[in-house]
Amino acid sequence: MKAARGRIGQYKILQQEQRLHPYLAPNEQFSKESLFSMLASHQQIILKPVYGTEFITIAVEEGAFHLNINDMFIQVSEKEDVYKILQQEMSEQHYIIQPQLTQTSLWRRAFHRFVTVHKNTSNWQVTCTTKHSNHFFEPFVYRYCFHKMQDIALLVAQQLGQFYTNCECIVIEMAFNLKGDILIYDTALHFSISKWNQYQTLSHLMPQTDLLTEATFQNFLKKYDMIFLKPCNGQQGKDIIKVRKLNTTYEIYIGISKLEKQDVVEAYEYIRQMCLAPKHYIIQQGIPLTMIEDCFIDIRVMTQKVDGEWQVTGKAVKVAGHLFFITNAARAILPLEEALKQTPISPEAWEDLATQIDTICLAAMKELAHREHITIVGFDVGVTDRGEVWIIEGNYVPDLSIFKRLEDQTMYETILTNRNTVVKRPSEHF
Numbered sequence: 001m002k003a004a005r006g007r008i009g010q011y012k013i014l015q016q017e018q019r020l021h022p023y024l025a026p027n028e029q030f031s032k033e034s035l036f037s038m039l040a041s042h043q044q045i046i047l048k049p050v051y052g053t054e055f056i057t058i059a060v061e062e063g064a065f066h067l068n069i070n071d072m073f074i075q076v077s078e079k080e081d082v083y084k085i086l087q088q089e090m091s092e093q094h095y096i097i098q099p100q101l102t103q104t105s106l107w108r109r110a111f112h113r114f115v116t117v118h119k120n121t122s123n124w125q126v127t128c129t130t131k132h133s134n135h136f137f138e139p140f141v142y143r144y145c146f147h148k149m150q151d152i153a154l155l156v157a158q159q160l161g162q163f164y165t166n167c168e169c170i171v172i173e174m175a176f177n178l179k180g181d182i183l184i185y186d187t188a189l190h191f192s193i194s195k196w197n198q199y200q201t202l203s204h205l206m207p208q209t210d211l212l213t214e215a216t217f218q219n220f221l222k223k224y225d226m227i228f229l230k231p232c233n234g235q236q237g238k239d240i241i242k243v244r245k246l247n248t249t250y251e252i253y254i255g256i257s258k259l260e261k262q263d264v265v266e267a268y269e270y271i272r273q274m275c276l277a278p279k280h281y282i283i284q285q286g287i288p289l290t291m292i293e294d295c296f297i298d299i300r301v302m303t304q305k306v307d308g309e310w311q312v313t314g315k316a317v318k319v320a321g322h323l324f325f326i327t328n329a330a331r332a333i334l335p336l337e338e339a340l341k342q343t344p345i346s347p348e349a350w351e352d353l354a355t356q357i358d359t360i361c362l363a364a365m366k367e368l369a370h371r372e373h374i375t376i377v378g379f380d381v382g383v384t385d386r387g388e389v390w391i392i393e394g395n396y397v398p399d400l401s402i403f404k405r406l407e408d409q410t411m412y413e414t415i416l417t418n419r420n421t422v423v424k425r426p427s428e429h430f
Contacts, residue, residue, distance in 0.1 A: 006050035131215035169197035207285035226286025237328030314411035
């Protein structure tokens with residue numbers, strides 16, 4: 001069964017399951033009539049694009065309408081003016097409208113969490129719940145609603161999974177309160193390319209990772225001195241942001257640019273307003289990568305399915321450019337043995353390190369091997385000065401030119417030969 005991946009398509013699928021009806025937040029396609037109806041019956045509404053994360057909120061206060069469009073605040077007094085402004089801002093994108101809960105009493109106050117459900121082989125499991133904010137009472141209210149929210153999340157995943165058969169990870173935004181009310185406000189599909197989907201399988205081999213929210217941003221910076229923000233579906237290092245916590249300030253790195261903010265709230269607001277593309281982001285523990293001449297390095301490890309068995313067929317070290325914190329635009333590509341000699345890593349650890357890298361990447365492949373169409377994965381592996389090894393991410397369409405830049409072309413030719421052999425076997429090709 002096929003279905004549109006946008007919010008409207010997902011909502012229609014959820015409506016087909018009667019057991020979910022009490023938990024679906026009101027959801028209408030944007031039109032003049034639906035806008036006026038929502039504004040007449042709710043103090044606050046939110047407009048969401050069918051695809052994307054560029055939300056618009058409208059609050060009704062003392063007879064006036066307050067619009068927040070990409071952090072641009074507009075106040076008007078007539079519904080007709082609201083509609084005209086929205087038509088100008090929405091371009092050709094289609095939107096849906098939802099009411100937002102605005103009760104302020106503790107009994108009815110609405111909290112939000114993102115519940116992640118992941119499918120390992122054939123079974124769906126709740127693998128993570130992500131806080132939206134750090135309100136003091138939120139954990140207590142969540143404990144009260146915990147089991148019911150998990151049951152609803154699994155039902156959502158089972159319903160959507162019938163239509164999106166290639167989807168292994170679904171994130172469900174739920175609102176809940178102490179009264180026991182639970183509403184499904186949004187669902188997001190994460191396919192194999194998503195870093196968040198990958199983390200559900202490889203979390204034991206990767207740095208700690210979560211969905212990016214105001215709460216996780218603050219909590220990660222309490223725990224770690226360095227974090228990275230990455231688009232879930234980003235490629236080639238685009239739109240990655242690094243944040244470092246110093247004694248009294250927070251340094252924000254974008255490309256080779258750096259700026260400072262005085263507190264964590266100010267840092268998050270700047271990033272949210274100025275840096276985040278209209279995509280879903282993850283937040284990840286920063287690993288203090290070892291360096292060569294003050295430039296960070298990581299290791300591209302190629303794993304391939306050869307004669308039905310997964311093998312490590314190449315390892316090459318990428319050296320980041322000066323002042324860059326990612327290696328995607330590497331200034332140099334080196335063989336592992338040559339690169340290790342230029343790092344602070346102890347010579348006694350070199351041989352064990354190479355073996356450990358192979359072991360970890362092959363262990364990761366065993367976790368991913370249920371995807372039968374995958375025959376090649378290029379892992380980016382980070383190593384610290386102390387010889388700690390972490391998988392940063394896996395690439396299902398890896399750039400082979402990295403190995404072509406090596407003086408010795410043996411690994412490059414081996415990788416090409418293995419790839420071409422697999423392509424000629426129709427039974428193994430997706």
